[in-house]
Amino acid sequence: MAQPDEPHPPVVPSCPPPSKICDVVRSERPRSCCGMAMAGFRTAKYQLPEWHRRNAGVCYQALTAGEQAERGRAEAKHLVKHAAASAQRAQEYSKATLGQRLQDVHFWRMELQKEVMELDAETSLLAAQKLRLERALDATEVPYAVAVDNLECRERRQPPDLVVDEVERQLMKEADLIRDIRDLLKRTIIQAATQIRSNRIQKENCELDWSDKVETYHIDDKCLSYCTDSTNVQSHPSSVKFEENASTPKSWAQFSHDNISRAEQEKLASVQLRSLINSIIHDASEDLRMQRAAVNEAFDTHCRELDDAKLRLEQHLQQILKDIGDEEANIANLKKAIRDKEAYLKVAQTRLYDRSFRPNVELCRDEPQFRLVNEVEELTVFVEALKRKLMESEQNLKNLEETRMKLEKEIAVKANSIFIDREKCMGNRVRYPVDLEVASYKQ
Structure with a gap:
C-alpha cells in the first residue's frame, strides 16, 4: 500500500534585517550651541533621518510579516488539503484492504463451515455403520450358540453312530467361520470407533478455526464500518505495532488449508471405511448363508441315511x-x-x-x-x-x-x-x- 504524501514543512522566507533605526551614534549628533540651558531638550531626541529610517523599518517589518503570514497561510491551506486528500486516500485504501480481507475471511469461513457440516454428516453415517456392525455382531451370537449346541447335542449320540461325519465337519466349519466373523466385526468396530474419534477431533479443529474466522469477520466488519464521524473511535497510540505471535497472510491461509486438507483426508478415510463395512457385512452374510445351507444339506442327507x-x-x-x-x-x-x-x-x-x-x-x-x-x-x-x-x-x-x-x-x-x-x-x-x-x- 502506497503511503500518503508527507506534509511539507512551511517555508519561512528570510527577512532582511531591519534598518538600525535605533542605533544612533550619540557622538555624531550636533552639539547644541545654546549652552547648558538647552541640554535637557536635546539629549533624548532623534534626528529626522533617524525618524524616517525607523518608520521605513517598521513598515518593512509589517510588510515582511504580512507576506510571511500569507505564505504560511497558503502553505497551511495546501498542507491541509494535501493531508486531507492523503488521509482520505489512506482510509479508502485501508477500507479496500479490509473489504478484501473480509472476502478472504468469508471464503475460508464458508469453506470451513462446509467442511464441518460434511464431516459431521460423514461421522453420523459412519456411526450408523458402526451401529450396524454392533447389531451384526449381536446377530452372530444366535448362530454361534446354535452351532455349539448342535455339536454338544450330537455328542450325546450313542455308538456306533458317534462318528465324525459330514454333518460334524460342516458344523465345525460353521463354528470356526462364525468365530472368525465375530473377530473381524470386533476389529472393525474398534477401527470405526477410532475413525469416528479422529473425525470428531478434526471437526473440532475446523470448528475452532471457523469460530476464530467468525470472530475475526465481525471485528474486521466493525473496523470497516468506522469513519471519521463514528462516535466509538478514540486514540490508541500503543496499537501501532506488530504482535510477535502474529501470523503472515501465507501462514494464515495455509493453516485453514491444512485443516480442510486433514478434514478431507479423514472424510475420505471414513468413506472408505464405510464401504469396507458394507463389504464385510455383505460377505459375512453370504458366507454364513452358504455355510448354513451346507450344514442344513448335510443334516438332510444324514437324516435320510439314518431313515434308510x-x-x-x-x-x-x-x-x-x-x-x-x-x-x-x-x-x-x-x-x-x-x-x-x-x-x-x-x-x-x-x-x-x-x-x-x-x-x-x-x-x-x-x-x-x-x-x-x-x-x-x-x-x-x-x-x-x-x-x-x-x-x-x-x-x-x-x-x-x-x-x-x-x-x-x-x-x-x-x-x-x-x-x-x-x-x-x-x-x-x-x-x-x-x-x-x-x-x-x-x-
Whole structure:
C-alpha cells in the first residue's frame, strides 16, 4: 500500500534585517550651541533621518510579516488539503484492504463451515455403520450358540453312530467361520470407533478455526464500518505495532488449508471405511448363508441315511421276529417228535423186556425179536438225531434272539440319532437368522 504524501514543512522566507533605526551614534549628533540651558531638550531626541529610517523599518517589518503570514497561510491551506486528500486516500485504501480481507475471511469461513457440516454428516453415517456392525455382531451370537449346541447335542449320540461325519465337519466349519466373523466385526468396530474419534477431533479443529474466522469477520466488519464521524473511535497510540505471535497472510491461509486438507483426508478415510463395512457385512452374510445351507444339506442327507438305515433294520427285525416264531414252532415240533419217538421206543423196549422172560427154549431169536431190536435201534437213531436238531434249533433261536436284541438296539440308536439331528439340531436351527445383513438394520 502506497503511503500518503508527507506534509511539507512551511517555508519561512528570510527577512532582511531591519534598518538600525535605533542605533544612533550619540557622538555624531550636533552639539547644541545654546549652552547648558538647552541640554535637557536635546539629549533624548532623534534626528529626522533617524525618524524616517525607523518608520521605513517598521513598515518593512509589517510588510515582511504580512507576506510571511500569507505564505504560511497558503502553505497551511495546501498542507491541509494535501493531508486531507492523503488521509482520505489512506482510509479508502485501508477500507479496500479490509473489504478484501473480509472476502478472504468469508471464503475460508464458508469453506470451513462446509467442511464441518460434511464431516459431521460423514461421522453420523459412519456411526450408523458402526451401529450396524454392533447389531451384526449381536446377530452372530444366535448362530454361534446354535452351532455349539448342535455339536454338544450330537455328542450325546450313542455308538456306533458317534462318528465324525459330514454333518460334524460342516458344523465345525460353521463354528470356526462364525468365530472368525465375530473377530473381524470386533476389529472393525474398534477401527470405526477410532475413525469416528479422529473425525470428531478434526471437526473440532475446523470448528475452532471457523469460530476464530467468525470472530475475526465481525471485528474486521466493525473496523470497516468506522469513519471519521463514528462516535466509538478514540486514540490508541500503543496499537501501532506488530504482535510477535502474529501470523503472515501465507501462514494464515495455509493453516485453514491444512485443516480442510486433514478434514478431507479423514472424510475420505471414513468413506472408505464405510464401504469396507458394507463389504464385510455383505460377505459375512453370504458366507454364513452358504455355510448354513451346507450344514442344513448335510443334516438332510444324514437324516435320510439314518431313515434308510433304520428302515432296513426294522425290515430285518421283522424278518428276525418271523424267524424266531418259526424257530420256536420248529423247536416245539421237534420236542413233540422226540416225545412221540420216545413213546414208540418205550413200547419196543417194553416188548423186548417182557419177551426176555420167556421160559427155556421159548427164549428164541425169532423174527419178532430181530424186528423189535431193529425197531429200537432205528428209534434210538431218530431220537438222537431229533435231539441234536433240537439243540441246533435252540442255538439258532438263541442266535435269533441275540440278533433281535442287536437290531432293536441299533434301531433305538438310529432313532436317537434321528431325534438328535432332526428334532434337536434342525429344530434349533430354525432360530438361525435368515440374513446377517438384514439383521444389521433391525432395531
